[in-house]
Each structure stands twice: as structure tokens, then as C-alpha cells.
């Protein structure tokens with residue numbers, strides 16, 4: 001289990017992560033796509049990378065919108081694993 005980030009480290013990490021903000025013990029980003037297939041395609045890519053990393057988002061989908069929250073359940077807050085997945089998710093937007 002990795003350790004939760006300090007407030008300072010989290011602020012520094014978020015400054016580098018387009019679209020993500022702290023939401024309690026998680027980080028959150030809203031995504032909006034052209035339509036449902038685009039949103040679902042994005043979720044499929046993220047699901048595969050999450051499974052590979054054994055680190056999974058808390059998320060929801062409504063038509064062309066996807067809400068994603070990342071937290072490390074085992075650690076009880078935001079860890080480097082969440083920051084790493086957020087970076088990959090942002091990169092998946094471009095693929």
C-alpha cells in the first residue's frame with residue numbers, strides 16, 4: 001500500500017494535471033465527448049489501463065459525459081497511484 005500524498009505534494013501534482021481537482025479524499029475530473037460512442041470508447045481505453053495497473057476509477061457515465069474520481073481505497077486517500085492513473089487518463093484523451 002502506498003502512502004497518501006501531503007496537501008503540498010497533492011497541490012504540486014495537481015498543478016501539472018490538466019482538468020483535475022481535489023474532491024475530499026479523491027481527485028476528480030469531468031469529461032465531455034461528442035456523443036455516447038466517443039465517451040464509451042474513452043471508458044474502454046481507461047478500463048483496460050486501470051486493470052493493467054490494478055488501480056480502478058470510481059466513475060459514472062451519462063450519454064456523452066464521464067465523471068471520474070480517483071482515490072486509493074486501501075490507503076484512504078490520494079496516492080501516487082492516483083496521480084499516475086490521472087496522467088494516463090489525460091493521455092488517453094489524445095488517443
Ligand SMILES: C[C@H](O)[C@H](O)[C@H]1CNC2=NC(N)=NC(=O)C2=N1
Nearest residue numbers: 054055056057071072073074075
Ligand atoms: C484486490 C485488489 O488488488 C485491490 O482491491 C485493488 C484493486 N483496485 C483498486 N483501485 C483503487 N482505486 N484503490 C484500491 O485500493 C484498489 N485496490
